[in-house]
């Protein structure tokens with residue numbers, strides 16, 4: 001008992017110091033309050049299984065004390081003193097994981113309206129859905145309305161809107177010519193530099209280069225971003241993974257699926273997506289060349305973002321993975337469903353590639369690489385925020401990761417990349433209470449991840465169901 005008291009006092013001191021040094025977020029407005037599922041600034045979660053985000057095995061029957069947004073004590077139930085003022089939640093049969101930190105999200109939804117592809121901003125439904133599904137920090141990884149994304153980030157920070165903390169990525173840095181009217185095309189490296197400087201000034205905190213940039217464009221983007229302590233990621237094609245690593249890129253999107261490193265006779269600075277896909281598809285799962293590429297990226301400290309949901313094949317899979325069908329507006333749902341159903345049985349090459357991609361991601365982590373994850377709500381329109389974020393844990397487990405490893409990919413790995421691991425990313429004493437309470441045991445049945453009950457962000461426990469309900473049928477509209 002003595003030692004627990006000591007621990008608690010020490011933690012109490014820590015919390016006082018932290019509270020004093022921290023600029024507290026604004027108090028939630030009534031608009032946000034309506035989604036708060038558990039009131040009180042001192043909470044105790046008892047008898048809960050903890051998967052803490054470090055990749056370590058689950059700790060059974062723990063008690064966790066949260067005070068003013070911070071975790072102040074944690075240990076075996078019965079050994080942790082619960083303050084008398086605490087509101088206690090008996091979490092028998094439940095599991096907590098850290099708030100998810102997701103690295104390839106968007107605040108727009110991709111809709112194909114042939115011959116174009118549209119990125120339609122979803123400023124109401126998406127922030128709520130991400131939070132509902134357990135996401136407490138997200139990067140927008142390519143913006144079509146950076147000014148909207150910045151406003152949403154600020155409204156969430158100021159307690160006027162529910163949603164995750166947002167690392168706003170600037171507009172896609174891309175050469176002209178894409179059939180996406182929302183994407184601005186640059187003509188030369190000077191324009192890339194102008195765009196990056198402007199959006200840094202407006203408050204963007206990350207950048208993403210796209211499929212047709214040149215090495216000279218990337219050089220300028222990296223130079224300016226790094227000067228401002230900002231990181232750069234890319235969905236590449238014209239530039240190979242190796243070239244980008246040499247030019248100082250920090251992160252690459254979509255696993256190894258969009259690597260053009262295996263293209264024979266590749267023209268420099270030129271994207272040929274068919275040749276790119278054919279070449280990477282022909283790489284063997286256990287290819288030594290792929291292993292060499294991975295080793296090179298690890299040496300250059302380049303992180304990889306897994307975006308398995310956007311690559312999910314059609315055959316034998318849900319049309320809207322993670323039971324997400326209810327989220328869509330009926331008109332949009334019908335169109336997406338029709339096209340998905342027509343592709344069942346015709347996706348054999350992507351089924352093979354999907355398996356390979358999973359194996360490569362596992363191999364990259366086994367070799368010591370930093371893997372992060374995101375859902376990418378674009379593609380065929382099947383990937384829906386929140387629902388897909390929970391589902392990504394299922395896909396990572398399908399890829400061969402243990403559940404604690406899958407959780408780490410979606411928390412600590414990203415927190416470290418963002419330089420936020422001292423404040424969040426794991427469930428440990430002294431850190432922000434960013435937590436997801438799941439009803440069930442995902443180690444026994446991975447589908448239990450779909451039963452999110454409460455999502456704590458900075459100690460405020462949001463009602464997952466209420467958030468999901470509030471925007472049912474709205475995806476595709478706003």
Ligand SMILES: [Zn+2]
Nearest residue numbers: 141142376378
């Ligand atoms: Zn994307």
